[in-house]
Amino acid sequence: MLTGPLTTSLFVLLAAACITPVWGQTNRLNLFIWNEYIDPAVIRSFEKACDCHVAIDVYEDNQSMLSRLRAGGASRYDIVVPSDYLVASMVRQGLLAPLRHESIPNINNLDPKFAHRECDPDNAYTIPYQWGTVGLYVRKKPGEIIDETWGLIFDPKKQIGAFLMIDDARTAIGIALQYQGHSFNSTNRRQLLDARDLLIQTRKRSLGLEGGVGAKNKVLEKACRVGIVFNGDAVRGMREDPETYYFIPREGSEIWVDNLAVPARAPHRDTAEKFINYILDPKIGAQISNFNQYATPNKAAFAFITSADRNNSVIYPPPDVMKRLEFVKDIGPRVAWLDEFWTSIKSK
Secondary structure: OOOOHHHHHHHHHHHHHHHHHOHHOOOOOEEEOOOOOOOHEEEEEHHHHHHEEEEEEEEOOOHHHHHHHHHOOOOOOOOOOEEHHHHHHHHHHOOOOOOHHHOHHHHHEEEHHEEEEOOEEOEEEEEEEEEEEEEEEEOOOOOOOOOOHHHHHHOOOOOOOOOOOOOHHHHHHHHHHOOOOOOOOOOOOHHHHHHHHHHEEEEEEOEEEEOHHHHHHHHHHHOOEEEEEHHHHHHHHHHHHHOOOEEEOOOOEEEEEEEEEOOOOOOOOHHHHHHHHHHHHHHHHHHHHHHOOEEEEEEHHHHHHHHHHHHHOOOOOOHHHHOEEEEEOOOOHHHHHEEEEEEHHHHO
16 A cells, blocks of 8 residues: 555545546537537537537526526636627626637638627627527418517417417517517616516416527427527428418517627637637538528628528528617616516516
């Protein structure tokens, strides 16, 4: 049996190895991403290319992701995928690391209109991943004419059956504001209070709150007729069941951009930036969009998108629909009002 200083040193080294968190191990990438949002084949090819293991955690809404980061996830995860409106706030809170563009040469493949966004000028902290819309996913009866309005959920007289609301504060409150004739990004307290009250009353008639994937699945299962979903969820659902379809209500809706970002204390920052660069490869970017059927912000990837998807107006909305869409903006300290109202909505 060994004794003395050597024994002590060996014990310390072995103990340290035993308590090293799994997410802190080398040759690893910890990815925290929306559900059903990346092709597993892309993950496998990246693992092979970089000789590493990718561990994936998933979430269904931005609030869940942000709460996890605040609770220590900024030192656990290597990549997170926040929506545009969260980026400035996350930077202010010190949750994101600046990107080293010299490690991401494929950044030049971005469509220029995604390279200088209000939330993150010059992509200092984020790289656009996918973009899309939010709308209504509906099971349509043969010959039925459906009024394409948010009134299908907000107006009891227009309700055509059981429906699900979306479990996302900014989206839910934003579409309620639009239905009432206001901006998706309104910070007028009276308007926000009216939107809160509308959502409280609507929830009483609903089947509850769901993420986009969950709502799509419930419509497919015929557990409800209407769900608020992201357009990529709907495209996959319509492919599975042609009796379902998706539309942007005439009152307008949200256009969003999700981003790849590196948490401030990511344990594998170098690998994270290799992953971002890999995603920006034209063929890999197209492979992801062909899988999840959202729009790509990668200009070089567009040529490799399937022709069916390039011409699908649900994925790439025509100009008349684009005019009805609003980007979600960072509203600064007044986001606390939305947090307050969302707590009230979910508790009723």
